[in-house]
Amino acid sequence: MAATMHAFANGAELARNLADKVAASLSAAIDARGAATFAVSGGSTPKLFFQELSARDLDWTKVTITLVDERFVPADNPRSNHLLVVENLLQNKAKAAHFLPLYQAAASVEDAAKLATEATASISNPFDVAILGMGGDGHTASFFPGGSNLKVALDAGTPRGIITMEADGAGEPRLTFTFSSLQDARLLVLHIEGESKKGVLTKAEGAGEEADMPIRAILRRATSSVEVYWAP
Numbered sequence: 001m002a003a004t005m006h007a008f009a010n011g012a013e014l015a016r017n018l019a020d021k022v023a024a025s026l027s028a029a030i031d032a033r034g035a036a037t038f039a040v041s042g043g044s045t046p047k048l049f050f051q052e053l054s055a056r057d058l059d060w061t062k063v064t065i066t067l068v069d070e071r072f073v074p075a076d077n078p079r080s081n082h083l084l085v086v087e088n089l090l091q092n093k094a095k096a097a098h099f100l101p102l103y104q105a106a107a108s109v110e111d112a113a114k115l116a117t118e119a120t121a122s123i124s125n126p127f128d129v130a131i132l133g134m135g136g137d138g139h140t141a142s143f144f145p146g147g148s149n150l151k152v153a154l155d156a157g158t159p160r161g162i163i164t165m166e167a168d169g170a171g172e173p174r175l176t177f178t179f180s181s182l183q184d185a186r187l188l189v190l191h192i193e194g195e196s197k198k199g200v201l202t203k204a205e206g207a208g209e210e211a212d213m214p215i216r217a218i219l220r221r222a223t224s225s226v227e228v229y230w231a232p
């Protein structure tokens with residue numbers, strides 16, 4: 001499905017508008033189904049948006065939040081996406097939300113992926129809201145170019161759930177929801193900031209292999225429309 005660009009003057013304006021949109025979508029899900037599910041990305045981009053959303057007035061007790069992807073590191077590691085969410089989103093009114101982490105203190109990242117898949121099985125079919133980010137290499141979630149499990153992760157036939165990923169650009173081994181888990185979110189957002197990421201997006205929208213820029217899988221094959229939120 002086509003991507004729709006929502007461009008803002010700066011990151012603060014983007015954060016306010018995206019928080020409005022997500023809060024309205026979560027509230028609509030609660031009205032329709034009694035609960036809402038919400039998958040968020042990590043990295044450096046979502047901080048301001050998380051802080052803005054955390055103050056929004058909605059019934060957070062009915063919201064379950066999880067991560068699109070995570071490093072295989074404990075929650076107190078400064079590189080963990082979990083810590084970013086705890087410090088910036090699970091604050092203010094959003095403190096009342098239920099958080100399902102992907103990291104599990106298991107013997108291996110493969111065992112952690114199995115446990116995380118079990119723990120999140122009831123919330124991703126489909127997610128009410130999923131917010132994706134994108135790296136300068138065209139990765140999204142932990143779908144990294146050259147990733148050990150990239151082909152499986154991007155295969156629409158791979159079941160919903162979490163699999164492992166290792167890649168040169170990834171640092172630690174990763175846990176990531178599969179493409180099938182994310183592509184049909186009722187609200188599917190790609191949140192990127194900066195001119196250089198806009199350039200990466202333009203390149204990804206052009207011809208080329210999905211394996212070279214895995215964000216292409218979302219842009220080309222997601223069954224939900226992709227709402228791109230961008231600011232310089």
Ligand SMILES: O=C1O[C@H](COP(=O)(O)O)[C@@H](O)[C@H](O)[C@H]1O
Binds near residue numbers: 046
């Ligand atoms: O590794 C990751 O990077 C992407 C993009 O992060 P950013 O720092 O460039 O905003 C992020 O979407 C993903 O969740 C994270 O694990």
